[in-house]
Amino acid sequence: DGGITQSPKYLFRKEGQNVTLSCEQNLNHDAMYWYRQDPGQGLRLIYYSQIVNDFQKGDIAEGYSVSREKKESFPLTVTSAQKNPTAFYLCASREYSNQPQHFGDGTRLSIL
Amino acid sequence: GENVEQHPSTLSVQEGDSAVIKCTYSDSASNYFPWYKQELGKRPQLIIDIRSNVGEKKDQRIAVTLNKTAKHFSLHITETQPEDSAVYFCAARLNNAGNMLTFGGGTRLMVKP
Numbered sequence: 001d002g003g004i005t006q007s008p009k010y011l012f013r014k015e016g017q018n019v020t021l022s023c024e025q026n027l028n029h030d031a032m033y034w035y036r037q038d039p040g041q042g043l044r045l046i047y048y049s050q051i052v053n054d055f056q057k058g059d060i061a062e063g064y065s066v067s068r069e070k071k072e073s074f075p076l077t078v079t080s081a082q083k084n085p086t087a088f089y090l091c092a093s094r095e096y097s098n099q100p101q102h103f104g105d106g107t108r109l110s111i112l
Numbered sequence: 113g114e115n116v117e118q119h120p121s122t123l124s125v126q127e128g129d130s131a132v133i134k135c136t137y138s139d140s141a142s143n144y145f146p147w148y149k150q151e152l153g154k155r156p157q158l159i160i161d162i163r164s165n166v167g168e169k170k171d172q173r174i175a176v177t178l179n180k181t182a183k184h185f186s187l188h189i190t191e192t193q194p195e196d197s198a199v200y201f202c203a204a205r206l207n208n209a210g211n212m213l214t215f216g217g218g219t220r221l222m223v224k225p
């Protein structure tokens with residue numbers, strides 16, 4: 001899984017501020033995903049992208065935005081509209097439709 | 113959409129005993145079921161997966177069974193070791209969903225030495 005890099009590892013957001021989480025992969029994977037994980041809970045899908053310049057909303061997209069301008073990059077912006085952003089954010093990618101998803105190390109976002 | 117229920121939420125076993133975690137899914141169109149292990153503060157790591165055309169799969173001390181009729185699948189860990197302590201997540205993927213996974217709520221496994 002070393003080919004999926006998330007940064008930063010820890011991030012703090014001030015009220016009213018937008019912040020962007022980075023996800024880069026050098027695995028030449030087609031699809032990329034963003035999940036949110038709250039303490040003691042499972043993973044919930046925020047957004048996903050199957051090809052460059054295309055992305056789809058997941059189950060909890062409100063207050064988030066993404067872009068997929070390059071195959072290797074899928075940044076997630078947590079906007080000020082997301083009132084409860086404190087969580088562990090995980091990025092994942094997969095090679096093609098019949099392959100499993102693999103995860104990055106995550107970014108832990110907290111409110112100042 | 114798909115809904116995945118996972119039980120138990122916590123499981124404590126003695127080292128050397130077996131552990132079983134069960135998941136049920138709602139959509140019979142799901143065809144792929146991975147299991148991930150997540151240690152505290154780290155990324156989930158795929159430990160085993162099973163496709164709907166197979167009833168059982170083993171990898172050393174880990175096995176997964178699938179009952180398509182009942183729409184449930186289980187993770188079995190034999191001869192548990194303290195390093196097996198982690199949170200385990202099951203997931204299900206719909207056949208027509210762009211490889212989106214729906215995850216269960218997780219099981220915290222504690223193996224006591």
